[in-house]
Amino acid sequence: MDQIVPEQAPSQQPVEQSGMANGVMIRSILAGIGAYLPKRVVSNEELAERVETSDVWIRERTGIRQRHIAGPDETCAFMATEAARAALADAGVAPAEVGAIIVATATPDQAFPSTAVRVQAAIGAGGFGFDLSAACSGFIYAMSVADSMIKAGQVKGVLVIGAEVYSRIMNWEDRGTCVLFGDGAGAVFLRAGTGDGTAADRGILSTHLHANGNYGDMLYVDGAVGRPDRPGHLVMQGNQVFRHAVTLLSETVTEALAANDMPQSAVDWLVPHQANLRIIDGIGRKLGLPPERVVVTVDRHANTSAASIPLALSEAWHDGRIQRGQVVLMEALGGGLTWGSALVRM
Numbered sequence: 001m002d003q004i005v006p007e008q009a010p011s012q013q014p015v016e017q018s019g020m021a022n023g024v025m026i027r028s029i030l031a032g033i034g035a036y037l038p039k040r041v042v043s044n045e046e047l048a049e050r051v052e053t054s055d056v057w058i059r060e061r062t063g064i065r066q067r068h069i070a071g072p073d074e075t076c077a078f079m080a081t082e083a084a085r086a087a088l089a090d091a092g093v094a095p096a097e098v099g100a101i102i103v104a105t106a107t108p109d110q111a112f113p114s115t116a117v118r119v120q121a122a123i124g125a126g127g128f129g130f131d132l133s134a135a136c137s138g139f140i141y142a143m144s145v146a147d148s149m150i151k152a153g154q155v156k157g158v159l160v161i162g163a164e165v166y167s168r169i170m171n172w173e174d175r176g177t178c179v180l181f182g183d184g185a186g187a188v189f190l191r192a193g194t195g196d197g198t199a200a201d202r203g204i205l206s207t208h209l210h211a212n213g214n215y216g217d218m219l220y221v222d223g224a225v226g227r228p229d230r231p232g233h234l235v236m237q238g239n240q241v242f243r244h245a246v247t248l249l250s251e252t253v254t255e256a257l258a259a260n261d262m263p264q265s266a267v268d269w270l271v272p273h274q275a276n277l278r279i280i281d282g283i284g285r286k287l288g289l290p291p292e293r294v295v296v297t298v299d300r301h302a303n304t305s306a307a308s309i310p311l312a313l314s315e316a317w318h319d320g321r322i323q324r325g326q327v328v329l330m331e332a333l334g335g336g337l338t339w340g341s342a343l344v345r346m
């Protein structure tokens with residue numbers, strides 16, 4: 001019987017070193033980006049009629065001015081499908097070229113089938129699909145998984161979607177949380193390309209993922225689809241999460257740059273998870289980026305969890321701010337706690 005040789009510290013294997021053969025590196029190219037926002041916009045003033053809060057408090061503490069809230073027909077799968085269609089159209093790619101669909105969501109319409117296979121059926125794609133749960137870090141996690149599958153040669157085209165309807169899990173009487181979140185979906189289509197393994201390559205240059213389950217009770221949903229007595233509401237110790245967010249996101253930004261041997265000045269755009277403008281500003285300052293190089297949507301979208309990064313990316317891509325060849329750093333932290341980064345050359 002062959003001896004099983006244990007891998008050396010597998011958790012420390014840098015993701016960016018896989019997929020290299022004969023001086024050629026498989027890279028996951030961001031070929032198309034799309035988004036969907038619910039039609040209904042809810043202002044801070046409207047929320048102030050329901051709970052004891054004010055537009056001034058919400059804006060000063062979070063930067064949020066409004067959020068989009070899904071109507072009954074704007075389900076998680078519907079929004080994910082719309083975002084997916086937009087990403088495929090942007091890439092000029094037919095559904096037949098989709099090898100896999102990954103939907104990052106904490107608010108699927110059903111426990112199963114997955115949102116991903118609902119999207120698959122709606123757009124008429126083949127391949128396979130699954131949902132991934134990592135709260136607000138879900139899109140970063142999904143990008144990392146998709147990148148690994150592409151580098152392994154398993155698939156050539158992956159739809160990575162973040163789609164959330166947090167309005168369905170809000171306690172609308174808790175002013176500490178209900179003012180913070182919004183609904184929406186964003187998607188990217190990743191296709192296999194090649195590079196020489198340097199930071200000059202186009203595509204995903206690195207991803208880094210982290211989790212610490214010891215912080216699980218800092219931000220959670222107190223129920224589940226499998227509990228009919230208790231579908232669940234989001235519960236958050238906001239100030240605790242805030243403290244960890246600033247420290248852990250600063251570390252993950254440093255980690256991404258070091259892994260790519262890149263100075264801060266090489267980053268053209270920060271596209272952060274949109275939870276709180278104060279956290280976003282803090283990370284931008286840490287990177288030495290002027291505010292106009294940080295993509296901010298939290299003022300209009302609020303926190304859309306796993307959808308926030310692709311929504312922000314889509315906005316800055318389609319309005320022409322982000323250009324091909326530029327370096328984009330994405331980072332997120334969410335329930336788990338989970339956190340991580342993706343460094344991409346567009």
Ligand code: ACO
Pocket residue numbers: 052053054057058061062135136137175176177179180219237238239240241242245275276279303305333334335
């Ligand atoms: N309106 C008015 N007052 C409010 C409101 C509100 N909507 N919400 C809370 N307050 C009050 C509190 O009751 C408290 O009053 P007290 O001092 O009398 O007790 C006071 O405001 C301060 O509350 P804090 O929670 O300490 O306020 P803070 O400045 O920390 O801001 C916030 C709260 C915005 C939630 C902030 O902590 C935050 O953004 N945290 C991080 C959120 C985050 O990043 N989450 C991760 C992603 S989410 C995910 O993964 C699902």
